[in-house]
Amino acid sequence: MGYQEQIREYIELEKSVLDKLDVDAIDQVLEMIVQTLDDESMIYIFGNGGSAVTASHFQNDFNKGLSEGMERKFKFCCLSDNIATVTAIANDIGYEEVYREQLRGRLKSRDICIAISGSGNSTNIINAVEYARELGVKVIGLSGYDGGRLKRLADVSVHVPVMSMQVTEDVHMIMDHLMMSVLYKSLCGISHIRQEGQT
Numbered sequence: 001m002g003y004q005e006q007i008r009e010y011i012e013l014e015k016s017v018l019d020k021l022d023v024d025a026i027d028q029v030l031e032m033i034v035q036t037l038d039d040e041s042m043i044y045i046f047g048n049g050g051s052a053v054t055a056s057h058f059q060n061d062f063n064k065g066l067s068e069g070m071e072r073k074f075k076f077c078c079l080s081d082n083i084a085t086v087t088a089i090a091n092d093i094g095y096e097e098v099y100r101e102q103l104r105g106r107l108k109s110r111d112i113c114i115a116i117s118g119s120g121n122s123t124n125i126i127n128a129v130e131y132a133r134e135l136g137v138k139v140i141g142l143s144g145y146d147g148g149r150l151k152r153l154a155d156v157s158v159h160v161p162v163m164s165m166q167v168t169e170d171v172h173m174i175m176d177h178l179m180m181s182v183l184y185k186s187l188c189g190i191s192h193i194r195q196e197g198q199t
Helices: 004-019 023-039 050-066 083-092 123-134 148-153 165-188
Strands: 043-047 076-078 112-117 138-143 156-159
Touching: 004 165, 023 112, 023 138, 023 156, 023 165, 043 050, 043 123, 050 076, 050 112, 050 165, 112 123, 112 148, 123 138, 123 148, 138 148, 138 165, 148 156
Parallel strands: 043 076, 043 112, 112 138, 138 156
Antiparallel strands: none
16 A cells, blocks of 8 residues: 555655745744854753754754853753653642742843743743743744644744644754754854764
8 A cells, every 4th residue: 555645745745844934033033042152142942842852952052062162052952851850840830830839039131931832822832932031031933733822923934834743843943953963053153063973
């Protein structure tokens, strides 16, 4: 029987969604991220489920992959990574506060928050975003579907216009590697991030 038709359909959908991405919005995100180097400020990133893993991957790629060998380094902090902290807040306060509570008393005016939510409506994500906005902190929102509340609240929204969580999460991961590749060439003058033999 085979799955060739379904495989081609998925690939075609992904390609069509990539063609719809707002390049100007991605450019704004890159400018904001680079500004944190001059400001020596933090970038807090967070998400749920698959988006939590994407957030963690962003942290790794910018803190190590991109910052390696640079005098000034990016300062990403993935709020999804510390399972002890996340579960303590969820247990003692409530899961809807796992990210806002971590930002309290830490967030500075020149910091940036990158919120990742496929639906754009996850309560714990929105609570953290609203808190950041109360402090005047810029928010980058990565969303899918119709963008939800996150698309409306974010200072810069990179919206993946597709009714598929899988494709949305794929494109959010592509965003990480796209931005890392562009900045690697821009900041380091090297067009290839990984040399042969590296992981």
